[in-house]
Amino acid sequence: MKRRTFVQNSLMATLGASVTTTGAFGFAGNAKEKQQGKHNFNLKYAPHEGMFKHNAGGDIISQLEYMAEQGFTALEDNGMSGRSVNVQEAMAKTMQDLDIEMGVFVAHKIYWSEPNLASGDKGKREEFLSDIRKSVEVAKRVNAKWVTVVPGxxxxxxxxxxxxxxxxESLKQAAGILEPHGITMVLEPLNYMNHPGMFLTKSAQAYEVCKAVNSPSCKILYDIYHQQITEGNLIPNIEASWDEIAYFQVGDNPGRNEPTTGEINYRNVFKYIYDKGFKGIVGMEHGNSRPDTEGELAVIEAYKKVDDFL
Incomplete structure (x- = not known):
């Protein structure tokens, strides 16, 4: 059976089993009726594998096709470097065919409970740089422009x-590896509640580090979920660090689920970065508030809602 036929049959079977009552966003009808075809989003929102598995099936290629059918034009895959070369190449081919842009993947081993880059230990630094070299090959294989770096x-x-x-110093050496390939490492500050004890926590600190590294290959990954917890004041902090931000990630707070499920006014934040001229990717690095078929459709509807700012 051809992949497209398989995907369509699987999708129809899943949709046929969907609940037909009014969903979380107040619309009625079955799941197929709720999907009105490809949506034209204003920003490049990037889902993760598994976010739409009930509607698309468990295969990553089928999920990519489903994402494209809904209007998503990017993908994030933190674990891309751990996939086999064959899978990476198949994903890259599919994304190219579907006009889906590759977002970030994690470029190195992250130290969650002991110092590595902050320590200045030469062995830890060389381990990090070795991972960066390997990430270049993965990035070239999947046409990625950005890789995530967490200093530990x-x-x-x-x-x-x-x-x-x-x-x-470690980041300067990593930038020297990345610059010839046009790849940017994006530094992600993390919040103290989910990730206590991390070196990089605030946008101003990330801004200071990027200015010190002084490379087009070292920029900020501004995760709106993390920064809402750590410092709030989102739009002013985005404005203050704007010239060093290359990438955004999303998750509402509390819960780290899709926009509209928490306290963050994502419609206003997205309008702000759109009006500022942001052309990069907005990674959907969050869970689904409901772990079922209807919950996946609710995620899509949530993004349509907060993206409706023009």
Missing amino acids: HVDLRKEPGYQTANVV
């Missing part, structure tokens, strides 16, 4: 200034 845990035995200098 703080070193409680060193003053903050020394830690910053150590991190900056």
Whole structure:
């Protein structure tokens, strides 16, 4: 059976079993009727694998096709570097055919409970740089322009200034590896509740580090979920660090689910970055508030709602 036929048959079977009562966003009818075809989003929202598995099936290629059918024009895959070369190549071919842009994947081993880059340890630095070199090959294979970098845990035995200098030096060397290939590492500040003890936590700190590295291959991944918890004041902080931001990620708070499920006014935030001329990717790095077919459709409707700002 051809892949397209398989996907369509699987999708029809799934949709036929969907609940027919009014859903989370107040619309009635069956799941197929709720899907009004490809939507023209204003921003490049990037789902993750598994976000639409009930509607699209478990196969990543089928999920990519489903994402494109809904109007999504990008994909995030944090674990891309762990996939086999054959799968990477198949995904790249499918994304090229569907005009889907590859977003970030994680470029290196992240240290969640012990210092690595902040310590200045030469062995840890070389391990990091080796991972960056490997990530270049993956990025070239899947046509990725951005890779995620998390500097890791703080070193409680060193003053903050020394830690910053150590991190900056490691990132300068990594930038030297990435620059010839036109790949940008995006530094992600993380919140202290989900990830206690991390070196990089705030947008101003990420801005300072990027200015010190002074490379087009070292920019900020501004995760709106993390920064809402850590510092709030979202639009002013985005404005202040704008010239170093290359990538956004999304999740509402509390819950880290799709927009409209928490306290963040995503319609206003998205309108702001759109009006500023942002042309990059907005990664949908969150869960679904409901783990079923209707919940997946609710995610799509949520993005249509917050993207309706023109």
